[in-house]
Amino acid sequence: MKWCRLQSSGKAVYGIVEGSQIIEAQGSPFARYRRTSRKHALRSAKLLVPVVPPTLYASGVANYQAHVDWANAFFKRAPTPLPTRADIGYRATSALLPHGGTIVIPKDASDAIHYENELVVVVGKTAKHLSRDEALSCVLGYTIGNDMSERTWQGMDRTFWRSKNTDTFKPMGPWIETDFDLGKAMSITRINGKEVSRFVTGKFLFDIQYYISEITKYVTLHPGDAIWMGTDGATLPPLKHGDVVECEITGIGVLRNSVKREK
């Protein structure tokens, strides 16, 4: 089942994507809902980010082997041993951008504007003290995030606030897929239709069960919270004015955004 959020008569509503149609729902996937008789054409619907998470978590530094190696080379750091436990970070919801929206590069940003195609876990239920075995019981479904990064600022700012949370730098969508087979999924990125990156989505250093059980030792997860799971490999070439970037995860869909540089 695919849950999207869309604008309908000026209001944000949830909808269920079925083929080329969206069935408008009353309520939300995080509480009660019912299907209504209102339908929208998927092609022309104005999609919103599928949820505005109360808290937006991100796997810290890196959660895939080849991305650690690439980032060390990119930032000219000595090769570091792989992390032995996950670093849990945050992103700001002020930076969220829906499928179809325009990523705006600030005037004073460098040219090192990189995509990061990431699996996003969407929490459906309040959860605390979940074991590894129980961890997935709080998950509603999965969507796609593009963890846009300005690499010069990333090297300068400990908290990544500008590098990763500049307005429009967190595209997320197009919808939440509740029936997702992580075992089969591939993450594929295209710029202007040309494939630039491909990796096995599930080859994490620290898996989803690990993140959920670690977080819920100390912090309550709430319906709508999202965990961005990191990216693998290189994130090149850099994005520039006029580009269209597509982050696909097979079994979920394609998150597509255009890129503009502020003048």
Added chain:
Amino acid sequence: MKWCRLQSSGKAVYGIVEGSQIIEAQGSPFARYRRTSRKHALRSAKLLVPVVPPTLYASGVANYQAHVDWANAFFKRAPTPLPTRADIGYRATSALLPHGGTIVIPKDASDAIHYENELVVVVGKTAKHLSRDEALSCVLGYTIGNDMSERTWQGMDRTFWRSKNTDTFKPMGPWIETDFDLGKAMSITRINGKEVSRFVTGKFLFDIQYYISEITKYVTLHPGDAIWMGTDGATLPPLKHGDVVECEITGIGVLRNSVKREK
């Protein structure tokens, strides 16, 4: 004017504190409001955090000279030159706790459980690209935050997620004061009624105008966003089971919380 948020007939509503009374409002200080005829006794009202910020900013690492010096000694770091620009960080709203609520120390936390009495700036209007001179125009008012920190975890976790965002570790309140004279304010902390810390609230390394103009170069501030401005000096003695901690900022009020250790 003092804006509080409270529970009234099972709903969260805004109220205006006048002497020993709260006048219930319809609407909120972030949009339109009107005073209603419903009144509550301040003494017995169940206060909530005065706002749940869409984004909760925190001054990074340190924003007062004496706290930088103390923290270097505490963490056994070499004396570092003072920062030349502010580090902008985040806290998670999942950790918020109202005035009167109980701070719960997790079972496996160390004894290094520290208070940090902080001025909190509450944003009232959407703002982008504000100059220093324009910066305060987006501010609704000020409240108090206690940036509770588990110092052992703080030394281990780059993102401070556990050390500062464990459930209940972000007391904030009791209300938002819209008429606040920063020039005269003192920050005073008491444990079980005994004064343990006192500093001049406004002696920041980087001031409020700086934070707002820096943030809004890249990020839109939204109504309800909050910026925690850091603390000064030592944050000792550590808090333990059974303590009551009071963070006062003169001209705003007193944020009081009890402390419990999980068994």
